[in-house]
Amino acid sequence: MEKQLKILKYSDLSKLIEKFRSQGYPVLAPVRKGKVVEIEQVQSLDEIALDVLLSTQSAKKAAFPKVEKVLEYTLEKSGTKQFPVDPADYKETILFGVRPCDASGFKSLDAIFGEEPKDQFYLEKKGKSTIISFSCPVADEYCFCTSVGGGPGNTAGSDLQFTGISKEEILVEILTEKGEKLAATFADLLTDAGKDIDKSKFLADVKVVFDVDGVVEKTTASFNNTALWLEQSLRCIGCGACAFVCPTCACFDFQDEQNTKKGVRLRLWDSCGFSLFTLHTSGHNPREVQSQRWRQRIMHKFAYMPEQLHVVGCEGCGRCSRACPVDMNIKEHLTAIGEKVIV
Amino acid sequence: MSDLIKKVTALLNDKTINAFIGYEKGSANRIRAIFVRTEDQVQKLILNASCTQNLTGYLMKHEVKKLGKLGILANVAALRSIMQLASEFQIKDGEVYVLFANADGSLTEFTDFKSIETFLQTTDTGIKSEEQEMIAKLEAMTVNERWLFWNKEFEKCIKCYACRAACPMCYCHRCTTDVNQPQWIPVASHELGNLDYHLMRAMHLAGRCVNCGECATACPMDIPLNLLTYQLISPIKATFDATAGMKADAMYALSTYKPDDKENFII
Numbered sequence: 219m220e221k222q223l224k225i226l227k228y229s230d231l232s233k234l235i236e237k238f239r240s241q242g243y244p245v246l247a248p249v250r251k252g253k254v255v256e257i258e259q260v261q262s263l264d265e266i267a268l269d270v271l272l273s274t275q276s277a278k279k280a281a282f283p284k285v286e287k288v289l290e291y292t293l294e295k296s297g298t299k300q301f302p303v304d305p306a307d308y309k310e311t312i313l314f315g316v317r318p319c320d321a322s323g324f325k326s327l328d329a330i331f332g333e334e335p336k337d338q339f340y341l342e343k344k345g346k347s348t349i350i351s352f353s354c355p356v357a358d359e360y361c362f363c364t365s366v367g368g369g370p371g372n373t374a375g376s377d378l379q380f381t382g383i384s385k386e387e388i389l390v391e392i393l394t395e396k397g398e399k400l401a402a403t404f405a406d407l408l409t410d411a412g413k414d415i416d417k418s419k420f421l422a423d424v425k426v427v428f429d430v431d432g433v434v435e436k437t438t439a440s441f442n443n444t445a446l447w448l449e450q451s452l453r454c455i456g457c458g459a460c461a462f463v464c465p466t467c468a469c470f471d472f473q474d475e476q477n478t479k480k481g482v483r484l485r486l487w488d489s490c491g492f493s494l495f496t497l498h499t500s501g502h503n504p505r506e507v508q509s510q511r512w513r514q515r516i517m518h519k520f521a522y523m524p525e526q527l528h529v530v531g532c533e534g535c536g537r538c539s540r541a542c543p544v545d546m547n548i549k550e551h552l553t554a555i556g557e558k559v560i561v
Numbered sequence: 562m563s564d565l566i567k568k569v570t571a572l573l574n575d576k577t578i579n580a581f582i583g584y585e586k587g588s589a590n591r592i593r594a595i596f597v598r599t600e601d602q603v604q605k606l607i608l609n610a611s612c613t614q615n616l617t618g619y620l621m622k623h624e625v626k627k628l629g630k631l632g633i634l635a636n637v638a639a640l641r642s643i644m645q646l647a648s649e650f651q652i653k654d655g656e657v658y659v660l661f662a663n664a665d666g667s668l669t670e671f672t673d674f675k676s677i678e679t680f681l682q683t684t685d686t687g688i689k690s691e692e693q694e695m696i697a698k699l700e701a702m703t704v705n706e707r708w709l710f711w712n713k714e715f716e717k718c719i720k721c722y723a724c725r726a727a728c729p730m731c732y733c734h735r736c737t738t739d740v741n742q743p744q745w746i747p748v749a750s751h752e753l754g755n756l757d758y759h760l761m762r763a764m765h766l767a768g769r770c771v772n773c774g775e776c777a778t779a780c781p782m783d784i785p786l787n788l789l790t791y792q793l794i795s796p797i798k799a800t801f802d803a804t805a806g807m808k809a810d811a812m813y814a815l816s817t818y819k820p821d822d823k824e825n826f827i828i
């Protein structure tokens with residue numbers, strides 16, 4: 219659909235949230251919790267931390283939470299009775315104030331969870347989320363969205379995008395039909411915007427640091443370059459921080475929790491950084507050492523996903539680097555891969 | 562050329578060590594670990610007030626061990642980690658070459674456990690005053706308040722296990738939390754799963770934690786979980802007269818039996 223441009227006043231933002239709330243939509247938005255910023259359900263504008271660059275975790279939890287019930291069951295003499303969770307019960311939700319890299323991160327998740335067999339738990343929740351992203355007026359040195367095809371004003375994945383164009387005014391881009399439908403509910407707060415607004419003036423300047431096609435090509439060719447992966451990952455301690463804060467990491471685990479009478483089946487985040495991730499029942503582990511796990515992390519995003527799903531599995535948000543306890547900086551590592559001479 | 566660079570160059574040249582674990586400049590204002598084996602890498606070594614990371618966890622990492630004989634840049638917590646690891650039979654005497662960074666920037670070398678022990682006897686190994694204050698606050702709380710405090714903190718936990726991975730004492734190849742048949746600890750990062758994990762971890766570190774703070778520093782969700790294990794330091798001291806990481810041949814308080822042990826916890 220053709221994009222529409224509108225103007226919203228900053229002073230009307232709280233009315234906007236009230237409108238969403240009064241229509242019964244849960245609103246998820248960044249909220250400050252000490253030093254971390256969580257994406258959480260909010261009741262009013264004053265709870266929302268619109269000035270933070272990025273929430274600590276990504277917005278993926280709106281459609282792919284860290285713990286999710288997928289089945290309940292009872293254990294009876296006659297056998298097991300199953301009570302599946304019905305994805306149709308999920309509520310229409312608004313994701314408000316997330317960044318463009320969060321919104322575009324859902325594109326990767328859509329590709330992963332949209333493969334056959336389709337993942338209804340994710341797809342239903344995602345389908346019922348309307349994403350209002352805020353473009354980025356500032357960035358930091360961990361950001362590299364522009365190197366992976368995104369940018370501080372990238373609209374991919376967003377239904378609406380807000381850009382502050384003055385102290386008083388927000389440029390509203392209506393990008394999808396879902397966005398249009400939602401915008402209709404606050405049309406009284408919108409005025410038409412002139413066609414000549416140059417949005418780029420209000421965006422952070424994020425330098426391109428590597429050529430993504432080159433990185434994809436070189437990553438793909440580097441599977442057997444043991445020394446490369448070892449050197450990059452010597453300091454990696456194999457936790458799940460990078461994967462858990464990442465907007466595109468989608469690996470999960472299933473665990474049953476039960477007593478003698480009943481149980482639940484849970485889907486939980488998992489990470490290729492853990493040694494347990496590939497441990498076989500036999501005791502054999504095909505990814506024996508951390509360098510192989512680090513290789514997997516990079517190959518998955520920059521070789522396997524481009525090859526199989528035609529998307530790069532990284533939005534350049536830099537969250538993994540900020541969260542990494544030992545300062546593994548993915549932007550630096552990718553730049554180094556891009557600069558490598560492959561023989 | 563700094564004393565550190567000179568020293569490490571010499572150690573590598575005369576093959577005293579094959580690799581040296583130190584600090585280099587990292588992203589933004591951070592520092593990070595570097596595993597020095599070459600002339601180029603040696604030049605990247607830095608030592609300043611931000612070099613506080615306890616690097617000894619790396620002594621237990623398989624791929625780091627494979628680099629050969631290791632040297633390491635240590636602070637007080639790192640020296641204690643080495644003592645504790647030694648007492649748990651994870652490092653042998655003389656296996657690791659230790660360079661200690663004194664407050665004035667000068668370096669002291671330790672080539673055996675005895676000298677580290679002697680040094681630690683006259684060194685301040687206590688926890689920082691701000692942490693002491695936090696513990697005092699926690700101890701002044703009622704049981705219910707403390708319960709609420711921790712539950713609120715654990716709510717943020719995403720079970721990324723960065724705390725475990727960063728802790729020099731969490732070196733088990735297969736942690737109890739990773740066993741899921743049966744699940745000793747609920748695997749999920751829900752209320753009970755988070756609580757159980759942190760309680761289990763605190764209990765396993767009681768009397769072993771060397772108060773380096775790595776766990777809390779590592780946590781991306783900013784949970785002050787080091788306070789959990791710090792709070793156990795004085796009861797262990799009072800009950801068993803034991804302090805972690807002071808002696809290479811210490812007996813671990815919670816797995817050692819003495820006939821005159823107090824039994825007043827048995828109901």
Ligand code: SF4
Nearest residue numbers: 464532533535536538
């Ligand atoms: S890999 Fe890192 S930079 Fe890329 S999307 Fe994930 S968290 Fe962001």
Ligand code: SF4
Nearest residue numbers: 454455457460491542
């Ligand atoms: S890169 Fe960092 S966050 Fe990721 S597994 Fe390694 S240590 Fe953990």
Ligand code: SF4
Nearest residue numbers: 718719721722724780
């Ligand atoms: S590092 Fe923090 S978030 Fe991760 S498991 Fe430990 S306490 Fe939880």
Ligand code: SF4
Nearest residue numbers: 728770771773774776
């Ligand atoms: S529990 Fe925390 S403070 Fe104690 S030794 Fe481990 S990382 Fe250090």
